[in-house]
Amino acid sequence: MEFYHNPIMLKEVLEGLNINPSGIYLDCTLGGAGHSEEILKHLNAHGLLIGIDKDDDAIAYSSQRLKGYNNKLIVKADFKDVKRVLDEHNIGSIDGALIDLGISSHQIDDGERGFSFLREGRLDMRMDKTQELSAYEVVNYYPEDRLVKILYEYGEESFAKAIVRKIVEQRKVKPIETTLELKDIIESALPKKVIYKSGGASKKTFQAIRIEVNGELDRLDSTLEYLISKLKSGGRLAVLSFHSLEDRIVKRVFKTESTDCLCPSGVPICVCGHKKSIRLINKKPIIASAEEVKQNPRSAPAKLRVVEKI
Known part of the structure; x- marks a missing residue:
């Protein structure tokens, strides 16, 4: 199995985490464990890396890639279940964490996973292949109004109504089964x-369906x-986001947790009692260098935000 995984902004992530060798x-x-392997290289025998993923392919590949490291723990789980993971392994506090919210290159490039509108494959898009809900169910069985809402909210697709109308028309004739079928239907509505002009007219719709299938925005704020x-x-949290929906959530949480008082501006004395718990390492998001974007175009939309615990 190949993963084709190029870790995004590797140097910037490592600098952001400011790794404590015993942490x-x-x-x-x-x-694909690209970031994890570099973190492990900076840890000594007292340090520990815990790697979490809900994709079986990622778990299998990363376990093999990192087999030479003894100070690691690999767990199959959704990162939003990180509390359960830490509780089960009696981890009280941590020195740092990384969340890379991007879809992996392997998932995109493997047509059988059904993530890409550039490759033929059954409509799937499940990061965890054991879950029941897939893109097939979303596209073929969701009510029309719910599909429109998903495309508007998760894809920011201005042609949502027209696209969904075409989807509903087609699924009345026969189920929509493949990625390229869906791509053709989307383009017929535009x-x-x-x-x-866009070159990827189906991108927003595919993104919206993928987010719905995997619950990508569910509990992101509470997990942060x-x-x-x-x-x-002194510990640090680094987050890589790849579209505005994710980045807005990350930015909002970081702004709230780095602010002392959350009272409305007209209130003369603070009554909320909120105290900031972090400081922003970078006030504006870090983006990939021109050289990295040239070598790995998938890094172009990435934004990195880092905070430090006070």
């Missing part, structure tokens, strides 16, 4: 100039808050 670190989205609560003083 405990979480890679909450293990993927003005020609949009198709030619939990990880911040588990950081030791």
Whole structure:
């Protein structure tokens, strides 16, 4: 099995985490273990890396890749279940954590996984292949109004109604079974100039369906808050996001947790009692260098935000 995994902004992530060689670190989205392996190289025998992923392929590949390291723990789980993972392994506090919210290159490039509109495959898009809900169910059985809402909210697709109308028309004739079938239906609903201009006219719809299938935005804010609560003083949390929906959530949580008072501006005296727990390492998101984008175009939309526990 090949993963084709290029860890995004590897140097910037490592600098952001400011690794303590004896520390405990979480890679909450293990993927191909590109970031994890570099973190392990910076740890001594007293340090520990915990890698979490819900994709069986990622677990198998990463276990093999990291087999030479004894100070690691690989767990199959959704990163939003990180509290359970830490509780089960009696981890009280951590020195740092990384969340890479991007879909892995392996998932995109493997047509059988059904993530890409560029490759033929059954509509699937499940990161955890054991879960029941797949893109097939979303596309073929979701009510029309719910599909429109998903495309608007998760894909920010301005042609959501037209696209969903075409989907509903087609699924009345026969089920929509493959990625390329869905791509053709999407493009049939769009003005020609949009198709030619964007080059990836199906991207927003595929993104929206993928987010729905995997619950990618569910509990993201509460998970970030939990990880911040588990950081030791001086510990750091680094988050890589790849679209505006994710980044807005990350930015909002980080802003809230780095602010002392959350009272409305007109209130003369603070009554909320909120105290900041983190400081922003970078006020503006870090983006990939021009050289990295040239070598790995998938790094282009990435934004890295890092915070440190006070």
